[in-house]
Amino acid sequence: MSALKDRLRAELTAAMKARDSLRSSTIRMVLTSITNAEVAGTEARELSDDDVIGVLATEAKKRREAAEAFDAGQRPELAQKERDEAAVIAEFLPAALSDEEIAALVSDAIASTGAAGEGMKAMGKVMGVVTPQTKGRADGAKVAAEVRRQLGAS
Numbered sequence: 001m002s003a004l005k006d007r008l009r010a011e012l013t014a015a016m017k018a019r020d021s022l023r024s025s026t027i028r029m030v031l032t033s034i035t036n037a038e039v040a041g042t043e044a045r046e047l048s049d050d051d052v053i054g055v056l057a058t059e060a061k062k063r064r065e066a067a068e069a070f071d072a073g074q075r076p077e078l079a080q081k082e083r084d085e086a087a088v089i090a091e092f093l094p095a096a097l098s099d100e101e102i103a104a105l106v107s108d109a110i111a112s113t114g115a116a117g118e119g120m121k122a123m124g125k126v127m128g129v130v131t132p133q134t135k136g137r138a139d140g141a142k143v144a145a146e147v148r149r150q151l152g153a154s
Contacts, residue, residue: 002046002047002048002051002052003049004049004052004053004056005031005034005047005052007092008027008030008031008034008052008092009031011023011027011092012024012027012028012031015027022081022084022088023088026085026088026089027088029059029085030055030056030092033055033059034047034052034055037051037055050135050136053093053094053135053136054135056089056092056093056136057093057136059089060086060089060090060093061139063082063083063085063086063089064082064086066078066079066082067079067080067082067083067086070082093136093137094136094137096137097137097138099142099146102134102138102142102143102146103146103150105130105133106126106130106143106146106147106150107150109126109129109130109133109147110122110126110150110151112129113125113126113129115151119151119152120148120151120152123144123147123151126147126151127143127147130143130147
């Protein structure tokens, strides 16, 4: 069993004992998403820690997007609830990469794939190298924008 999933279950128990409704409902929702991912497809399987991080990253992204939508719809109280849930989820994700770290990873990937002179044609090749390194630690759109920027500059 995944150590991260065990940690989530332990945190859920602690949150329930502390009567922290936001934390317990958020962790419960994340555990449900993990279970759904485990039974999705043709055969049930146990998720690894990397897979659980992927589920957590997806849930965090959903919360950020929902908060933006609620802000746009003039619903600040709902937007704040989504941000609070995202903060709880972020506690279980690895530390986020800074813009400089993303730029360095992209530069290394361009150098290692030899994509420097190919321009935008090499985007898929570079993203294939960078994506596993940034999974759960950086937004994919942010990484793709940096790859585009560096490939366009080369």
